[in-house]
Amino acid sequence: MGDAALAKEQLLIAFFQEIAPETLDDLRAKFPRTEISTVKLKSGETIPSEVARKATYLVTYTNLPNPEDTENIKLIHFVSAGLDHLIHHPVFRETAIPITSSSGVHGPPIAEWTVMNWLVASRKFAVTYEDQKKQAWHGSFGRLQGVHDQVGKKVGILGYGGIGRQIGRVAQALGMEVYAYTASPRPTQSSRYDSGYIVPGTGDREGRIPVSWHHGTDKASIHEFLSLGLDHLVISLPLTPQTTHLLGAEEFALLAASTPPRHAKPYLTNISRGKVLDQDALIAALKSGELSGAALDVTDPEPLPAEHPLWEAPNVQISPHVSALGVEYFPRSLDIVKDNLGRLERGEDLINAYKRGRGY
Amino acid sequence: MGDAALAKEQLLIAFFQEIAPETLDDLRAKFPRTEISTVKLKSGETIPSEVARKATYLVTYTNLPNPEDTENIKLIHFVSAGLDHLIHHPVFRETAIPITSSSGVHGPPIAEWTVMNWLVASRKFAVTYEDQKKQAWHGSFGRLQGVHDQVGKKVGILGYGGIGRQIGRVAQALGMEVYAYTASPRPTQSSRYDSGYIVPGTGDREGRIPVSWHHGTDKASIHEFLSLGLDHLVISLPLTPQTTHLLGAEEFALLAASTPPRHAKPYLTNISRGKVLDQDALIAALKSGELSGAALDVTDPEPLPAEHPLWEAPNVQISPHVSALGVEYFPRSLDIVKDNLGRLERGEDLINAYKRGRGY
Numbered sequence: 001m002g003d004a005a006l007a008k009e010q011l012l013i014a015f016f017q018e019i020a021p022e023t024l025d026d027l028r029a030k031f032p033r034t035e036i037s038t039v040k041l042k043s044g045e046t047i048p049s050e051v052a053r054k055a056t057y058l059v060t061y062t063n064l065p066n067p068e069d070t071e072n073i074k075l076i077h078f079v080s081a082g083l084d085h086l087i088h089h090p091v092f093r094e095t096a097i098p099i100t101s102s103s104g105v106h107g108p109p110i111a112e113w114t115v116m117n118w119l120v121a122s123r124k125f126a127v128t129y130e131d132q133k134k135q136a137w138h139g140s141f142g143r144l145q146g147v148h149d150q151v152g153k154k155v156g157i158l159g160y161g162g163i164g165r166q167i168g169r170v171a172q173a174l175g176m177e178v179y180a181y182t183a184s185p186r187p188t189q190s191s192r193y194d195s196g197y198i199v200p201g202t203g204d205r206e207g208r209i210p211v212s213w214h215h216g217t218d219k220a221s222i223h224e225f226l227s228l229g230l231d232h233l234v235i236s237l238p239l240t241p242q243t244t245h246l247l248g249a250e251e252f253a254l255l256a257a258s259t260p261p262r263h264a265k266p267y268l269t270n271i272s273r274g275k276v277l278d279q280d281a282l283i284a285a286l287k288s289g290e291l292s293g294a295a296l297d298v299t300d301p302e303p304l305p306a307e308h309p310l311w312e313a314p315n316v317q318i319s320p321h322v323s324a325l326g327v328e329y330f331p332r333s334l335d336i337v338k339d340n341l342g343r344l345e346r347g348e349d350l351i352n353a354y355k356r357g358r359g360y
Numbered sequence: 361m362g363d364a365a366l367a368k369e370q371l372l373i374a375f376f377q378e379i380a381p382e383t384l385d386d387l388r389a390k391f392p393r394t395e396i397s398t399v400k401l402k403s404g405e406t407i408p409s410e411v412a413r414k415a416t417y418l419v420t421y422t423n424l425p426n427p428e429d430t431e432n433i434k435l436i437h438f439v440s441a442g443l444d445h446l447i448h449h450p451v452f453r454e455t456a457i458p459i460t461s462s463s464g465v466h467g468p469p470i471a472e473w474t475v476m477n478w479l480v481a482s483r484k485f486a487v488t489y490e491d492q493k494k495q496a497w498h499g500s501f502g503r504l505q506g507v508h509d510q511v512g513k514k515v516g517i518l519g520y521g522g523i524g525r526q527i528g529r530v531a532q533a534l535g536m537e538v539y540a541y542t543a544s545p546r547p548t549q550s551s552r553y554d555s556g557y558i559v560p561g562t563g564d565r566e567g568r569i570p571v572s573w574h575h576g577t578d579k580a581s582i583h584e585f586l587s588l589g590l591d592h593l594v595i596s597l598p599l600t601p602q603t604t605h606l607l608g609a610e611e612f613a614l615l616a617a618s619t620p621p622r623h624a625k626p627y628l629t630n631i632s633r634g635k636v637l638d639q640d641a642l643i644a645a646l647k648s649g650e651l652s653g654a655a656l657d658v659t660d661p662e663p664l665p666a667e668h669p670l671w672e673a674p675n676v677q678i679s680p681h682v683s684a685l686g687v688e689y690f691p692r693s694l695d696i697v698k699d700n701l702g703r704l705e706r707g708e709d710l711i712n713a714y715k716r717g718r719g720y
Contacts, residue, residue: 137663172534303497
């Protein structure tokens with residue numbers, strides 16, 4: 001042992017692309033007592049023994065070492081929110097190394113993406129954008145007929161987690177009413193508490209923003225929620241067998257049927273996975289006007305092929321699964337590591353810890 | 361007299377275009393005890409005697425009657441926020457009829473327009489918008505390099521009135537820090553109170569959102585404000601001789617000089633009037649990169665002619681003075697009338713009352 005106890009901790013970042021030099025500079029400033037090294041590997045590739053054995057902390061996305069190379073590793077942190085792509089790996093099943101996720105870092109960028117799409121649609125941004133390209137000042141308001149704002153509008157958020165809560169926070173500031181939907185009941189204040197990582201200054205830690213909470217995994221409960229007279233429906237659920245094709249023709253019809261007078265028909269936002277809805281039914285609902293529009297960061301399949309009818313469905317705004325993107329992603333994910341290293345040292349519970357045996 | 365006391369009150373709307381039938385339906389529901397009639401007149405045209413003399417309440421934009429035709433009029437309400445276009449009219453100078461403005465109705469739409477433009481710029485909406493037109497799914501993140509969010513960013517709001525406050529409210533929800541600037545000092549909680557009309561569920565009535573307040577009408581005070589390390593500067597000042605060309609090359613350089621490391625250069629939003637800034641200096645600052653972009657709903661002149669260099673300045677987003685637009689405008693303006701009719705009846709102070717002799 002001897003000097004070994006004095007050796008610096010080693011934080012290894014295993015990723016499929018180079019980490020930008022300025023990001024590494026920032027990380028070194030964030031972890032002054034820790035050596036930081038990186039290894040670039042193909043998606044899913046095993047981390048080589050000689051690299052893994054030096055690491056005391058591992059930050060990764062799809063790369064893990066063999067269990068026998070993990071003896072120095074005290075923490076494995078994933079830069080993704082979900083861990084489902086790796087929970088069957090031997091490191092999950094055969095070791096007791098604490099594992100943490102980046103759940104919570106997606107709130108601000110995805111909420112911004114969502115609100116941007118709402119406003120682009122409701123304020124007809126494309127009209128003035130196209131006019132500007134033509135250097136045309138069209139003061140006539142007829143071109144912007146139907147422009148409306150979000151004050152007093154109702155947004156239903158299917159899946160009131162870290163992302164849904166930041167959407168709720170901004171929606172409330174815009175003057176909207178927020179309706180939360182969760183799988184399990186949240187009848188008490190403590191059951192509404194968000195104990196995961198939250199980007200400082202954002203979110204709804206206490207769960208006080210919604211005007212009402214709704215729950216259930218059965219069709220009747222979902223249908224009741226869709227009949228509240230919602231102007232917006234946001235889908236921020238995980239994709240599971242239960243949520244696959246959760247929304248289809250029947251659900252879109254229910255949404256449309258309860259629209260208040262003088263309001264635009266409901267607007268759908270999907271930031272979950274393409275398969276949570278019946279995409280053919282979505283296209284039909286947009287064509288019939290049952291839905292006034294949709295913002296989709298996810299489709300089925302991805303990439304969405306050219307010529308697919310979804311590209312040209314009326315009032316649809318599609319982006320290629322980029323809503324979480326931003327220069328803040330990596331630094332925020334490493335903020336969780338920094339926080340957890342302090343917790344490890346003090347023997348406290350970790351934030352965003354994976355609980356072995358719960359299966360997600 | 362006799363039966364006259366039983367006659368319904370008469371609310372006359374004088375406007376330059378027809379009021380939509382569904383808007384009139386809504387107004388009749390809002391004022392069940394009042395007859396509502398409309399007159400369509402050219403901009404600035406005098407309301408004909410026989411029309412004006414029947415009115416007990418007048419709602420107008422640019423049309424007023426002759427003073428001798430106002431004997432039945434108990435309230436004149438303007439659908440604009442400013443009244444400066446008519447304060448020299450004899451009705452202002454020679455009568456004592458209560459006059460009210462629509463100050464406050466612009467908060468939500470202009471705040472939405474502002475935040476939409478910020479997010480369109482910072483999240484590079486145009487990239488995915490153009491890709492969608494080509495039915496191209498570009499999953500490669502290189503195309504969206506530099507996308508960032510607003511968390512922790514500083515927004516300075518020059519003119520923290522009804523519009524600035526709703527921008528502040530949404531900015532805070534996005535995780536931003538709000539810095540307020542006003543002409544006169546607001547050192548106490550009561551001096552920060554907004555006593556005008558506020559659309560319910562919006563704004564910052566108490567003035568509690570800013571992390572700090574700044575003030576002054578001299579160059580040194582403005583320059584100090586511009587040196588706070590702002591990521592955003594929003595101009596929501598009235599145009600006066602003092603605010604004409606308030607911002608020019610020197611001010612843009614000061615803004616740029618205090619940008620925090622790793623942050624994009626400041627982004628300018630102008631929702632005031634084109635002439636509050638030196639537009640040539642703005643174009644130069646956009647070209648040099650001192651400003652990372654600008655959202656302009658106002659220009660100098662308006663309409664902005666085709667071929668004007670502002671149209672193609674880097675990262676500029678221009679709309680034709682439409683940021684306040686929306687189906688809610690008229691109904692909200694009439695909410696003020698409804699509130700004030702109750703106040704007249706009860707002998708209370710009116711909301712948004714014009715104070716004769718103050719000159720604005």
